[in-house]
Amino acid sequence: MKHRTLRLIAWRLLMALPILFGVIVVTFVLIRALPGDPAIVYASGPNMSQEDIDAIRRAMGLDKSVFEQFLIYLNNIAHLNFGNSLVTGQPVLKDFGERLPATLELAVFAFALSLVVALPVGVLSALYRDSWIDQLVRVITSVSAAMPGFFFGLILIFIFYFLMGIAPEPIGRLSGWSIAPPTVTGFMTIDAALIGDWEIFWEALGKMLMPAASMAIFAVAPLMRMMRGGMIDALDSDYIKAARAYGIPRRKILLQYALPNAMLPVLATMGMVLSTMLGANIMIEKLFAWPGIGSYSVNALTGVDYAPVQAFVLIVAVLFVLMTLAIDILSAAIDPRYKLKG
Amino acid sequence: MTAMLEIDNLTLEFETPAGRVHALDNVGLSVDRGECVALVGESGSGKSITGMAIMRLNGPNARIRASRIALDGTDLQGLTDKAFQTIRGRRVAMIFQNAKSALNPLRKVGDTLTDILRAHAPERLSRRDARARVLDMLEMIGIREAEDRMYAYPAELSGGMCQRIMIAAALLCEPELIIADEPTSALDVTTQVKVMDLLMSACRERGVAVLFITHDLALASAYCDRAVVMHAGQMLEDGPAEEVFVHPRHPYSRMLLDSMPYGKESAADLKPMGGNLPDLRRDDLPACRFAERCSRVQDCCRTQSIPEARPSEAHAVRCFFPHD
Amino acid sequence: MARSVALYHLRRNTATSVAAAVIVLLFLLAIFGPLIVPYDPLATSMQEVLQPPSAEHWFGTDQLGRDIFSRVVVATRLDFAIAVAAVAISALAGISVGAMSGYLGGWLDGVTSRIVDVMMAFPLFVAAMALVAVFGNSVQSVVLATSIINFPFYFRLARIEAASRREIGYVEAALINGNSSGSVIFRFLLPNSLPPVIVQVSLNLGWAILNTSGLAFIGLGVAPPTPEWGIMIQEGASMMMSGEWWTVFFPGLALVLSVFCFSLLGDGLRDIADPRRRS
Ligand SMILES: Nc1ncnc2c1ncn2[C@@H]1O[C@H](COP(=O)(O)OP(=O)(O)OP(=O)(O)O)[C@@H](O)[C@H]1O
Ligand SMILES: [Mg+2]
Numbered sequence: 001m002k003h004r005t006l007r008l009i010a011w012r013l014l015m016a017l018p019i020l021f022g023v024i025v026v027t028f029v030l031i032r033a034l035p036g037d038p039a040i041v042y043a044s045g046p047n048m049s050q051e052d053i054d055a056i057r058r059a060m061g062l063d064k065s066v067f068e069q070f071l072i073y074l075n076n077i078a079h080l081n082f083g084n085s086l087v088t089g090q091p092v093l094k095d096f097g098e099r100l101p102a103t104l105e106l107a108v109f110a111f112a113l114s115l116v117v118a119l120p121v122g123v124l125s126a127l128y129r130d131s132w133i134d135q136l137v138r139v140i141t142s143v144s145a146a147m148p149g150f151f152f153g154l155i156l157i158f159i160f161y162f163l164m165g166i167a168p169e170p171i172g173r174l175s176g177w178s179i180a181p182p183t184v185t186g187f188m189t190i191d192a193a194l195i196g197d198w199e200i201f202w203e204a205l206g207k208m209l210m211p212a213a214s215m216a217i218f219a220v221a222p223l224m225r226m227m228r229g230g231m232i233d234a235l236d237s238d239y240i241k242a243a244r245a246y247g248i249p250r251r252k253i254l255l256q257y258a259l260p261n262a263m264l265p266v267l268a269t270m271g272m273v274l275s276t277m278l279g280a281n282i283m284i285e286k287l288f289a290w291p292g293i294g295s296y297s298v299n300a301l302t303g304v305d306y307a308p309v310q311a312f313v314l315i316v317a318v319l320f321v322l323m324t325l326a327i328d329i330l331s332a333a334i335d336p337r338y339k340l341k342g
Numbered sequence: 343m344t345a346m347l348e349i350d351n352l353t354l355e356f357e358t359p360a361g362r363v364h365a366l367d368n369v370g371l372s373v374d375r376g377e378c379v380a381l382v383g384e385s386g387s388g389k390s391i392t393g394m395a396i397m398r399l400n401g402p403n404a405r406i407r408a409s410r411i412a413l414d415g416t417d418l419q420g421l422t423d424k425a426f427q428t429i430r431g432r433r434v435a436m437i438f439q440n441a442k443s444a445l446n447p448l449r450k451v452g453d454t455l456t457d458i459l460r461a462h463a464p465e466r467l468s469r470r471d472a473r474a475r476v477l478d479m480l481e482m483i484g485i486r487e488a489e490d491r492m493y494a495y496p497a498e499l500s501g502g503m504c505q506r507i508m509i510a511a512a513l514l515c516e517p518e519l520i521i522a523d524e525p526t527s528a529l530d531v532t533t534q535v536k537v538m539d540l541l542m543s544a545c546r547e548r549g550v551a552v553l554f555i556t557h558d559l560a561l562a563s564a565y566c567d568r569a570v571v572m573h574a575g576q577m578l579e580d581g582p583a584e585e586v587f588v589h590p591r592h593p594y595s596r597m598l599l600d601s602m603p604y605g606k607e608s609a610a611d612l613k614p615m616g617g618n619l620p621d622l623r624r625d626d627l628p629a630c631r632f633a634e635r636c637s638r639v640q641d642c643c644r645t646q647s648i649p650e651a652r653p654s655e656a657h658a659v660r661c662f663f664p665h666d
Numbered sequence: 667m668a669r670s671v672a673l674y675h676l677r678r679n680t681a682t683s684v685a686a687a688v689i690v691l692l693f694l695l696a697i698f699g700p701l702i703v704p705y706d707p708l709a710t711s712m713q714e715v716l717q718p719p720s721a722e723h724w725f726g727t728d729q730l731g732r733d734i735f736s737r738v739v740v741a742t743r744l745d746f747a748i749a750v751a752a753v754a755i756s757a758l759a760g761i762s763v764g765a766m767s768g769y770l771g772g773w774l775d776g777v778t779s780r781i782v783d784v785m786m787a788f789p790l791f792v793a794a795m796a797l798v799a800v801f802g803n804s805v806q807s808v809v810l811a812t813s814i815i816n817f818p819f820y821f822r823l824a825r826i827e828a829a830s831r832r833e834i835g836y837v838e839a840a841l842i843n844g845n846s847s848g849s850v851i852f853r854f855l856l857p858n859s860l861p862p863v864i865v866q867v868s869l870n871l872g873w874a875i876l877n878t879s880g881l882a883f884i885g886l887g888v889a890p891p892t893p894e895w896g897i898m899i900q901e902g903a904s905m906m907m908s909g910e911w912w913t914v915f916f917p918g919l920a921l922v923l924s925v926f927c928f929s930l931l932g933d934g935l936r937d938i939a940d941p942r943r944r945s
Contacts, residue, residue, distance in 0.1 A: 246458045
């Protein structure tokens, strides 16, 4: 039984490899296709001569054949060398390293938030099918599915910051005069908790609330819908009827019979949800001036600074492929039928 | 001595968006200890919902009225839902048509079985002890490599094996009544025989009452003591199996029998069923719901309440003009 | 017969018909909007900066004194045009390539399917962003980028339809009657995969509008001062902190309304096309 799971994981990993390779090829093509000769952009100083540009071209390997250039690109990726940013003048890797924790903290919090809201409500609306709760949920899901996060975020800002004055200024992770805790994990809340600075902890958490809610709104509708549908299908199934006929306690039926089965379709849509979340990250970070990789890359893009964009696209795609893989493996771990197929 | 199961005047209606479904109309039947009663009738005649009604599993849109649904002499209708929990699985067990889909696909079958046992354990039963008892049961009903089977998921087992697991589940708490809803119709013939033998040995050796729901008349006549014929939610004939199947009195029973290949000399003797079940949502259903398909029909069949004829002491026919 | 059943459901499902009506209305606005708006959507007026909604300016004015109502109405044309063009391109391309791929099978199918797998490995919005960067910052780029990211959905849909219908009788009969493979694809397979495609188109139009305004919001594609919902929201963003809510609220409302109606219509159409999946 165990080795079958392992074999399945190995098989899925193997299947993901060509996709990862394709992703690398696409990002390679991307940088070639971006407008402007990278060398010229790179060497855009006022007193650069043609020789200087040629030198840089040679240094960047642009005089070599496309195939050789691709090998160089592969080699660079293997060494996590994503080039330098024109704007910050730093290696892209370093810039990313500084900003990734901010992105992750927000994204993880937002994702958790969407799960915490969507899943129980989805279950409730399935349990009380066609009740007012269910009707309300239906309206909420259809409206929130049409609600862009950046618009939702602005409404939140207006209500909670401007009108009620209970939300902190919607800019960044901490207010200007607060002192960030020493970086350990890069997650502001955790770092603050580590040194016991609860004031900063609550401030960081408060600052995260509105952007996280705006990001979560993208995920809530599909998650809620699938949870509801999955739960309804499970509750109507023969095995639930049988479990009830055998007098298994209601609580147990709900938690150990219906819920795991209902989670399967939720897991199946998780890939789509993650995809939208990764996109939402860009818009929301931009809106709340969140110092993460999303806002960094958008600024790079509008500033014609392409190395960070390329790295961003590559990293996000790889992350996405890995997360899809993880979902796949999780489904396989839950569902024995999956193993039989694979 | 009272019968194990007694149902009197069971009427069941479903409220649906498309109207009220008059699904059962004054159904009555009884099953003794150690007796196997077949409940037969074509698809949609209300066999399954009769079984479900005993178990209170008809769903929220069902409206049930009955003068009596008694188990071993006590009426179950007075029980609260909580008290009813001790009936389900413990005193009355149910076996479903499609065993594979009746087992939680994400749970090892051994775990499902222990769940059932522990749900009804009088005192706290440890997981280990429960598993040991489940294993005993599996071995007792002749499942080979029972230990391994307990770790299998339903999808890894054959349909016949799943059905045997379901029978083990049914026997686990030593019930007094088993409702078997087409337990064999998803199985091939050889497996069918094995599963039926298993069920019947429980019935005969342990004195369990069995209500055997089926539309396979051959199977019913081979195994059952008595037969109850249902049509469109009404009970039409109830008698000893050899009488009902060899010499049916009700025109519907006869029609049902004539449409079965069993015991026919040639294909020419086979007669297809005439007409269809009436739409149970109708408010103008005739008194005898078979009236519209019946060759012996007269006006009284539609309007007057149907009398019960008794060709023999144990044999009842609800018809104005039964065959003799 | 099938048509009257479809009509019956359409009438029964009021939500779907209301959504359809609103969409028709929005399309009319997209066509005639610029003719009927009270003000020039580009005309600035320093005397009337950030006026709240009033009788003269129904939706108020923005930071340059432009009439927000006129801008919201005129923007319908651009947002809808981008969405329609992008979805049309992706549907046509996706369906033809997908049907071909599914019908012919073999190595061609293998290669195209792998390419589509790689396309799907990029989160949609990130891919759109990168593509707009590649094609240059323009409206055409947004159309192209949006159609590329939507391509896989149509491809897969048509591919599965074609592959599953290849063995069905009427296709074989058509082949025996001397139709070429190409005409089989276009005369038999495509018309039959139409219902799911229509559903997808309706859902897709909503996404495309969201996508366009999202790109505009982060400064890609459509550029100011062009009236476009995403840009208007972006321009009004800082005003939300100082309380001029109408700068963001009305363009946002228009955006949500159109996306909402397209997705309602899509869901309703799916019920009609495939009653088993009714939620
Ligand atoms: N929840 C429900 N709501 C409405 N009608 C129902 C419901 N459950 C069952 N029915 C109706 O009750 C009638 C009897 O159904 P039942 O399942 O008991 O038939 P059956 O005799 O078991 O047939 P089969 O041999 O096909 O199993 C059918 O007409 C069915 O449509
Ligand atoms: Mg049945």
